[in-house]
Amino acid sequence: MYGRRQERAQFFRHHGFRCTLPREVILDILYKTKSHLSAEDIYFKVHPIYPQIGLTTVYRTLDLLNKMELISRFDFGDGKARYELIKEGDTSHHHHLVCRKCNRVIDYTDFMKEETRFIKKIEEVLSKKHNFEIDSHKIHFQGLCSKCKSEGR
Numbered sequence: 456m457y458g459r460r461q462e463r464a465q466f467f468r469h470h471g472f473r474c475t476l477p478r479e480v481i482l483d484i485l486y487k488t489k490s491h492l493s494a495e496d497i498y499f500k501v502h503p504i505y506p507q508i509g510l511t512t513v514y515r516t517l518d519l520l521n522k523m524e525l526i527s528r529f530d531f532g533d534g535k536a537r538y539e540l541i542k543e544g545d546t547s548h549h550h551h552l553v554c555r556k557c558n559r560v561i562d563y564t565d566f567m568k569e570e571t572r573f574i575k576k577i578e579e580v581l582s583k584k585h586n587f588e589i590d591s592h593k594i595h596f597q598g599l600c601s602k603c604k605s606e607g608r
């Protein structure tokens with residue numbers, strides 16, 4: 456959906472928004488990257504090409520895209536929110552290993568089959584117990600990556 460300009464514009468219209476340049480450009484950056492970018496990271500990529508797009512616009516656009524559930528926001532505990540495009544299909548569901556020293560983020564998709572079963576069960580119980588409608592979850596583990604581990608604590 457996000458790869459094609461026309462479909463993207465349609466998606467925005469469907470949600471009652473226009474596909475403005477910043478929205479288009481930021482989605483494009485997140486589409487092309489494998490890393491988890493902060494608003495500043497995105498700004499530094501956007502600004503040289505589109506000087507009219509300021510940091511405030513980047514923040515606002517990220518907020519909107521997050522509300523539209525086109526991107527996910529993560530807080531890995533280093534005080535900076537990071538963003539990732541939500542890709543279509545189940546295959547994109549993954550979790551994170553976050554290095555608390557160098558902030559490296561590793562995506563993993565191991566155990567997703569087992570997780571689906573397990574998480575569904577947890578969701579069922581929790582939503583009943585707390586009368587809470589769960590629609591998503593985020594899991595990340597913190598620790599030391601291989602590089603930081605070998606360098607010592």
Ligand SMILES: [Zn+2]
Pocket residue numbers: 548549550570574592594
């Ligand atoms: Zn999960």
Ligand SMILES: [Zn+2]
Pocket residue numbers: 554555556557558559599600601602603604
């Ligand atoms: Zn590390």
Ligand SMILES: [Zn+2]
Pocket residue numbers: 491539549550551561562
């Ligand atoms: Zn990720």
